Amino acid sequence: MRNRRPSILTLTASDLFDGIEPNEVFPAAKPKPKQVEADLCGIDEMLDSTKRIRKSGMTFSSSSTTIREPVRVAGLDKYMTLTTWHGCFPVFAGRSKRSKKLRMDVRKAASDPKARSVIIVGESGLEKDSVSTFVHELGDKQKAHHLYRISGTSSTFTEIFGTAEYPGVLDNVAETRHALSFANFDKLLKTEEEAREFLHLLETKKYFSRFHGEERVCHARLIATIDQDDDRFKSNELLQIAVPSLRGRSADIDMIANAKLQRIVRRRGLPHISFSPEAMHRLKTYSWPGNLRELGSVLERAVYLFENDRSEHPYIPWKITAEHAITSTSHYNTEFLRYNLLSKFQSLQAITRSPWVFDDFMKYVVPPSFALVLAILWLGPQTRDENAALTVFWTWWWPGALLSYPLFSRVWCAVCPFMACGELVQAAKKSLGGKLGEWPSSAKKWGPPFAYGLFAAILMWEELWNLPDNGSLSAWLLVLITSGAVVGSLSFEKRIWCRHFCPIGAMNGLYSKMALLEIRSWKGVCSGCTAQNCIQGNPVDNNLPGAGCPLDSSPNKLADNADCVMCFRCVKSCEKGSPEFNLRPPGIDFGIPFLLPIPGTEVPAKYKTNPWQAALLFLLQGAVYVHFIPLILSDVGLGDSSIASSQFGDGLDFAMHSLVTLLLLLFPGALLFGADQLGRKLDASEVVKRLFPAQVQDVMLTDALRRNDVDAFAMAAGGTATLRQAPPPRPSVQETLMEAARAQEGEDGSSSSSSSDPFNQLVHVAYGYLPMVWTCNIAFWISRALEEGGTILPRAVSTFGLNPSMQDWLPYVVADEHVVEFVQGGFILFGLPFTYFLTQKICRDFNLGPAQRSAHALLQLFFAASLWHCMIH
Ligand code: SF4
Ligand code: SF4
Ligand code: SF4
Structure with missing residues (x-):
């Protein structure tokens, strides 16, 4: 193919430099900036390059630019790059040895007499394209006229090498002296054979043209960039430039x-x-x-x-x-507190990429196991002491799930049988050509109250019909939740039920905020990602067959763990390796310092809040009290009442039983509201102002500053200062961070009301009770696990009607009563300080008064003492 005569192309400066000022590109236009830019880069060759471009025919003025475009080649227009100087300076700036070496390597590569191919290696986000541009610009313009850039993520191998019917990029450019830059070329190469062919091209400049049916020589200069070092591309025939990371x-x-x-x-x-x-x-x-x-x-x-x-x-x-x-x-500055397990343990990477984690497991293992459990629940003996499935359900699964949250977050949802059924029917519908709808926007609004209402109904059902001792009703409970998952999956894409409506999922999301493990991505990497494979799945790359996030979330957008089921699909899908699997301090979503202030590690609380979710937390606390109705009735003087043992059909007793259950479920939430209101009122009273003058003044001053209320500030300061006379102190780092976090919360679609709104403050403080609610629930359910979990073998014998004599020699383990009480007491005491410190921190963040803080502390003491009384006789 022959080169056409050079043409004249007129462009404006903004066309050429993508918003960069002309005098930034040509410092000579203004003497001082020239000095600054040259100094920033610390290299003379920038200016040399400028002269060279001028010599090559490009002229420049502040209003418009005229360049002598060397050649245009048919079929290559879409790859042409003119943003010659965009972003060039920062990557070369600096006086360190590494930056000097980078500049030297670029100069050497540019002036290589053999014009060997260049491989530029560096992490994502290092402007490697700018480096390739410089290799081209600093080179001999007689050899390399123009730079064409081909993206490895959006182009294909055949696009470059062509087919029998169509010429490829190489066929178009081979006989010219242009330069070809392959950005992230490793993404192009799907097989070893393609990698070998590409390597052969880089080393020898020869390739087999499918279009011409013969081997050809490519005279264009070849430059390729790659994110990770690859031994396959190290050779004497190739020049390599390593771009050092910023750290x-x-x-x-x-x-x-x-x-x-x-x-x-x-x-x-x-x-x-x-x-x-x-x-x-x-x-x-x-x-x-x-x-x-x-x-x-x-x-x-x-x-x-x-x-x-x-x-x-x-x-x-x-x-x-x-x-x-x-x-x-701030999003990143807890990095040193996070330990990315995927980068530390290579074997874990392989495990998380295995199809058995968890897609195949959900497909092949969970549904048959679930069907077996349901069959045993329905067809086996109906009481727990004779039904192994009922024992597994209430003494293994439920306490086990509760215990798993602090470590494994919502991982239960990754192997959940309810959703395994949902995904099976969804896949079947898709394979039959059925269409799935997009999620309605109202789901976000109606999901939390629905989940709250359904959970309350389930808790009442459990108590009034004694579900843990009734096989078929327990099975119907499982079927009820499964039907929600199935209906949601048949109607809408992905897992709308899990994201918005499932009551168990809502509880999992709550507890998972405290988890030690998380999946998050490197925001710096994600900010430049347009593929978003973590959400949509990666259907292109056979090495990364991961589906998209089932919750339509992304590790890039997670505010906390609530919207992540730890399925690892994003880890499998992301081409850039951005998702991390981190070990982290528990409760870090609530901000640092949480237990102990660590200087220099101020982190905003970054958790999503929702009033219904907070209400669900206290519903779960009420569920613990519900298990002690006889004792509580006895404590209030109704000890001989038959209310607690009433059954459906027992008339008034059953109605009273329902009422008492409902009241106990609502009791902790009502106490929280009452304590908060009482504390707030006391803070406004003269008594507290006299008892805690310094604290109250501090609260009032900060509040006045936050509202920018001059008169309130003067009044709080006792008339000794005004905002106008003395500029107010700027908000502390923590306050700034909190505001930023709250703004982020608004973006995430959660509560975005003002930080001075009392209801919003109460919702935030409610989350401080999370450790206590979890430990109190565990304290109750762990007793069932310790007392009955070890009897599974004899119960299995009963379930299947085997020889009863086997029960005598089958082993079983039952914890002593004192051991059980010791463990229960330990959990209650363990949760108390965590809850105290966390609520006090949130109170501080919201600048709540001393009486309000004390009211919450007293309420926590009450919860701990009352449940201690209930559980440890
Ligand atoms: S949210 Fe509910 S249905 Fe979905 S996976 Fe979790 S427990 Fe299962
Ligand atoms: S996780 Fe990967 S696919 Fe998702 S936005 Fe980040 S870089 Fe893109
Ligand atoms: S963010 Fe990743 S691990 Fe979490 S649910 Fe989505 S795909 Fe799964």
Whole structure:
């Protein structure tokens, strides 16, 4: 194919440089910026390159740009790149050895006399495309005229090598002296054979043209970028440039960050902004998993926060402060508290990518097991001491599920039989060509009250019909929840039932907020991801056959664990390896410091709240009291009543039993509301103001500042200061972080009401009771597990009607009564301090008064003491 004559193309500066100022590209236009930019990069070759481009025919003025476009090649237009200088400076900036080596490697590669192919290796987000552009720009323009970029994620192997019918990119470009850049080329290569053919091309510049049916030589310069080092592409025939990660160049971060910041500032038309020393320290000590891309996002956000701050406090200097930097990086700054198990244990990676985790398990193991359990429940003996399935249900599964939450989060939902049935019928409907609807937007609104109502009904059913001792009714309970999953799966795509309506899922979501394990992604990596395979699944890459997130969530968007069932589908689907499987401190979603303040680790509470979910928490607390109705009735003077043992059809007794059950279910929530209101009223009273003058004044001052109420501030300060006379102290880092977190909550679709709204405060504080509700529930159910769980073998003999004499020699384990009480007491005591510290932290975050804080502390004591009384006689 012959090159056509060079044509003249006129472009505006914004066309060419994608929003970058002309004088940024050609510093000579303004002497001072030239010095700054040259200094930032620390390399003369930038200027050399500028001259070279000028020599090659490109001229430039501030209003428009005229370039002499060397050649256009048919079939390659869509790959042409003109954003020559976009983003070039930051990646090269710095004076560290690594940045010098990078610049030297680029220069060497550009001027390589043999024009060997270049492999650029570096983590995601390192602007490797800019490096490839420089290799091309600094090279000999007579050899490489123009740069065409081919994306490995959106192009295919045949697109490059062609077919018998159509020429490929290589066929079009082979006889020219252009440059071809393959971005993330490893994504193109699906088989070893394709990898070998591509390697052969890079090393020898020869390839077999399907279109021409012969081997051809490619004269174009070949440049390829790759995220991970690959030994297959190390060879003497190839030049390799390693782009160092940002965390490996902390000495350069000031230059790189300044370069990026000034770019943002200019684009937004702001005056010069600099970093405070603390902010720069923050940036330097952060590990930047998303590299330059993440730095760009963080600085954008920091400038945005700074602009907001300036509009509220115009007296602050034009400096990005540590608070802006911390807030902007706050999602990540607990990294050192998180331990990514996938990167530490290679075998775990293989396990999590196995089809048995959990797709095949859900398909082949769970449904038959579930059917067997249902059959035994229906057809076997109906009492728990004779039915092994009933024993497994109420003494293994239920306590086991409760115990699993703090460690494994919602992993029960990943192997749940209810949804195994739902997914089976959904797959069947799809295979028959049936269509599934999109989730209605109202599901988010109506799901939580539905789950609350259904859970309350189930708890009443359990108590009034004594479900744990009734095989067929227990089976119907399972069928009831399964039918919800099946109906939801037949009507809508994915798992709408699990995300919004399932009562068990709602409880799992609550407890999972405390879990030690989580799946999250590197936001810096995800911010540049357009594929979103973690949500939609990865149908293209056969090595990554993972389906999309069943909850239509994404590890990138998770605020807490509530919307993740730990199915690992995103781990399998994501091409960039962004999802992490982290070990973390329990309760970190509620923010640090939680138990002990750790200086420098202020993290906003980042958990989604919903009033119905908070109400469900206290319903679960009430469910523990319901199990002690006889004792409670006796305590209130109704000891001989037959209410507790009444059955359906017992007339008034049954009605009373229902009423007492309902009241006990609502009792903890009512107490919480009452205690909160009482504390609030006391805080406003003169008695508390006299008893705790300093604390009350502190609360009032902070509240006035938050509302920017000058008169309230003056009154709280005792008339000695006003907002106008003395500029108010700026909000603390923690307050800033809380506000940012609350704003995020709003984005996530959860509660977004004002932080000074009493109802919203109560909902947040309610979540502080989470450890106690969990430990009290465990304390009750663990007694069943310890007393009956070990008798499964003799009960299995009864279930299947085997020889009764076998019961005498089959082993069983039953815990001593004192051991059971010891364990129960241990759980109750264990939950108390956790709940106390967590609620006090949330109270502090919301600046609640001393009486309100004390009311919550007393309520927790009451819960612990009353349940101790119920369980430990
Ligand atoms: S949310 Fe409910 S139906 Fe869905 S997986 Fe969890 S327990 Fe099963
Ligand atoms: S986790 Fe999802 S959003 Fe993030 S990089 Fe992977 S596919 Fe993209
Ligand atoms: S975020 Fe990942 S692990 Fe969690 S539910 Fe979605 S796909 Fe599964």
